[in-house]
Amino acid sequence: MNKxxxxxxxxxxxxxxxxxxxxxxxxxxLIKMAPGDAADILAGQMGHATLEFTExxxxxxxxDLPLIEQFFTYISRLAxxxxxxxxxxxxxxxxxxxxxxPATLLLMVTAIAVAIASxxxxxxxxxxxxxxxxxxxxxxxxxxxYATPAFWLGLMLIVFFSIQLDLLPSGGMMRxxxxxxxxxLALDVARHLVLPALTLGLFYxxxxxxxxxASMLEVYGQDFITTARAKGLPERAVAWSHAxxxxxxxxxxxxxxxxxxxxxxxxxxxxxxxxxxLGRLVFDALQQRDLNLLLGILFVxxxxxxxxxxxxxxxxxxxxxxxxxx
Amino acid sequence: MSRARAFWLRxxxxxxxxxxxxxxxxxxLSALAGPWAYSVDPFDMVGRPAELPSGEHLFGTDVAGRDxxxxxxxxxxxxLLIGVMASLAASVFGLALGAIAGFYGGRIDDLIMRTTxxxxxxxxxxxxxxxxxxxxxxxxxxxxxxxxVSWPSVARLARAEFxxxxxxxxxxxxxxxxxxxxxxxxxxxxxxALPPLIVVSSLMVATAILTESGLSFLGLGDPNQVSWGYMxxxxxxxxxxxxWMAAIPGVMILVTVxxxxxxxxxxxxxxxxxxxxx
Numbered sequence: 001m002n003k004x005x006x007x008x009x010x011x012x013x014x015x016x017x018x019x020x021x022x023x024x025x026x027x028x029x030l031i032k033m034a035p036g037d038a039a040d041i042l043a044g045q046m047g048h049a050t051l052e053f054t055e056x057x058x059x060x061x062x063x064d065l066p067l068i069e070q071f072f073t074y075i076s077r078l079a080x081x082x083x084x085x086x087x088x089x090x091x092x093x094x095x096x097x098x099x100x101x102p103a104t105l106l107l108m109v110t111a112i113a114v115a116i117a118s119x120x121x122x123x124x125x126x127x128x129x130x131x132x133x134x135x136x137x138x139x140x141x142x143x144x145x146y147a148t149p150a151f152w153l154g155l156m157l158i159v160f161f162s163i164q165l166d167l168l169p170s171g172g173m174m175r176x177x178x179x180x181x182x183x184x185l186a187l188d189v190a191r192h193l194v195l196p197a198l199t200l201g202l203f204y205x206x207x208x209x210x211x212x213x214a215s216m217l218e219v220y221g222q223d224f225i226t227t228a229r230a231k232g233l234p235e236r237a238v239a240w241s242h243a244x245x246x247x248x249x250x251x252x253x254x255x256x257x258x259x260x261x262x263x264x265x266x267x268x269x270x271x272x273x274x275x276x277x278l279g280r281l282v283f284d285a286l287q288q289r290d291l292n293l294l295l296g297i298l299f300v301x302x303x304x305x306x307x308x309x310x311x312x313x314x315x316x317x318x319x320x321x322x323x324x325x326x
Numbered sequence: 327m328s329r330a331r332a333f334w335l336r337x338x339x340x341x342x343x344x345x346x347x348x349x350x351x352x353x354x355l356s357a358l359a360g361p362w363a364y365s366v367d368p369f370d371m372v373g374r375p376a377e378l379p380s381g382e383h384l385f386g387t388d389v390a391g392r393d394x395x396x397x398x399x400x401x402x403x404x405x406l407l408i409g410v411m412a413s414l415a416a417s418v419f420g421l422a423l424g425a426i427a428g429f430y431g432g433r434i435d436d437l438i439m440r441t442t443x444x445x446x447x448x449x450x451x452x453x454x455x456x457x458x459x460x461x462x463x464x465x466x467x468x469x470x471x472x473x474x475v476s477w478p479s480v481a482r483l484a485r486a487e488f489x490x491x492x493x494x495x496x497x498x499x500x501x502x503x504x505x506x507x508x509x510x511x512x513x514x515x516x517x518x519a520l521p522p523l524i525v526v527s528s529l530m531v532a533t534a535i536l537t538e539s540g541l542s543f544l545g546l547g548d549p550n551q552v553s554w555g556y557m558x559x560x561x562x563x564x565x566x567x568x569x570w571m572a573a574i575p576g577v578m579i580l581v582t583v584x585x586x587x588x589x590x591x592x593x594x595x596x597x598x599x600x601x602x603x604x
Contacts (some may be wrong), residue, residue: 005604019444019447022444023444026448029409030456030457030460033460033461034460086338101403113533117498124578141597143584143588144580144584146587147580147581147583147584147587148575148576148579148583149536149539149558149579149580149583151539151540151543151558152539152558152572152576152579152580155558155562155565155569155572155576156569156572156573156576158565159565159569161571163565163566163569191460213464219591254553255421257446260448260449261449261450261451263452264450264452264454265451267451267452267455267544268451268540268543271543271544272562276539282452282455282544283440283544286455286544286545286546288458289459291459293461294455294456294459295456297447297449297452298449298452298453300457301448301449302447302448302449302451302452304407305447305448305449306447309447
């Protein structure tokens with residue numbers, strides 16, 4: 001990494017501070033707007049809640065202080081990564097979330113890889129055969145997938161691949177009692193990953209295929225493509241190493257912008273496939289009305305998205321050397 | 327040639343969009359008139375659980391012996407209502423903010439755009455889930471939650487349109503004759519800025535329907551209303567034995583969303599002929 005990049009990363013990290021503060025503020029507002037506070041919930045759970053007892057709890061938690069003071073307490077607790085305790089699960093919210101985050105990240109990274117790889121190749125193929133039947137088939141399928149609720153697609157894939165064909169597991173992340181060797185474990189997780197990653201990735205693959213096609217057609221009109229063809233490069237090389245590389249930027253931009261969207265989608269997909277990530281945690285929190293946990297998940301997932309956007313910005317520089325981090 | 331006719335001629339050129347409009351009309355009609363013509367209560371137990379589609383129950387019955395067709399018809403109402411209302415609310419709000427940001431620029435623009443970017447960053451579906459969970463799942467609250475996570479894209483587009491127009495001669499002319507700002511914004515620039523926004527808003531209805539189905543699939547639907555997502559969620563428990571029960575409402579969502587997307591593209595061709603990419 002050169003000095004410019006280090007400075008760029010440093011500045012971008014500093015810029016994150018107000019964003020994270022804003023996320024925290026939103027979270028705080030939502031907590032305050034929710035009916036009943038932590039004291040009500042705790043008192044309710046203990047089952048012998050007198051009014052005095054609830055008031056005492058409120059004093060203990062500082063819930064009787066002015067709102068602005070509560071907000072600063074909330075922020076300073078967040079600064080030490082204290083997201084509070086899940087009253088229902090009797091565990092710190094952060095622990096619960098960090099426990100599930102890796103599974104969600106694995107699912108999302110795989111889905112993004114699936115989406116970009118298939119979307120980009122389909123887009124290039126469609127653009128090379130513009131107006132032909134291959135192009136038409138790709139366009140129609142992309143339109144259909146784009147209109148399909150992903151969670152429902154997941155259920156239908158389960159019906160086909162797990163129930164009818166019995167090819168792939170219908171849920172979970174690994175078989176119970178799978179052997180301890182790392183290779184067997186990785187293969188088992190990979191088998192469980194196929195359907196959820198495909199389900200989550202296909203929707204975005206459809207978007208990227210359409211975008212890549214349009215972007216390729218635009219690049220095809222530029223002079224350097226004519227030059228590449230004029231010097232006798234095979235059409236395949238023109239398409240893939242000249243046009244595709246340049247047409248890729250809008251796709252990467254969009255993929256970066258959609259990380260938050262995809263995280264939302266993964267909640268549904270994880271619920272469908274029993275994938276033990278944040279999505280399942282959201283589902284459980286909903287079932288148990290564990291609002292503190294829900295808000296913690298909103299906070300952490302927002303921060304994850306902000307960090308992921310930073311990574312995408314850095315990737316830009318690699319893809320397009322013209323972009324320098326000034 | 328009247329404007330409406332010119333519009334129709336351009337729209338008609340996109341055959342897929344015409345097909346989409348026809349399908350959408352059928353869906354809307356059956357959602358509006360269906361529950362009235364087919365007067366089975368979607369919450370009533372009318373048969374044994376999980377009956378296969380038959381003459382008596384055209385789409386079969388669900389896990390609790392409720393008529394699936396009745397659910398589809400009533401659910402269509404809820405899906406379309408929430409989709410249209412949420413996208414309308416988001417469009418009006420986004421347009422207002424985008425117009426102010428684009429017209430005035432400066433600090434107010436900064437403030438609005440930072441807020442917009444913030445809402446674009448946080449995972450929208452997670453926020454919608456949290457909002458509905460906190461404020462209880464009623465049709466109104468679900469509509470508001472979807473609107474809250476949908477307005478930023480409209481705001482950005484509206485801002486760009488207003489920036490493109492604010493220094494044009496006709497606007498300068500309006501200023502010169504002392505027209506108040508609000509009048510320039512609403513009566514002069516807005517009609518010119520509207521076409522691309524109409525396209526985005528119509529496409530947003532499709533996204534809103536998808537979001538609503540996801541929420542009700544998670545159990546965050548209005549408990550007093552059947553919706554397509556809820557029906558999929560219920561059918562999920564018997565996927566192994568009665569997959570068609572989950573398939574039917576899903577196909578309805580797919581068809582509706584596809585039709586709206588096609589209509590949106592047709593509107594784009596007809597309203598923004600210069601922006602056409604294909």
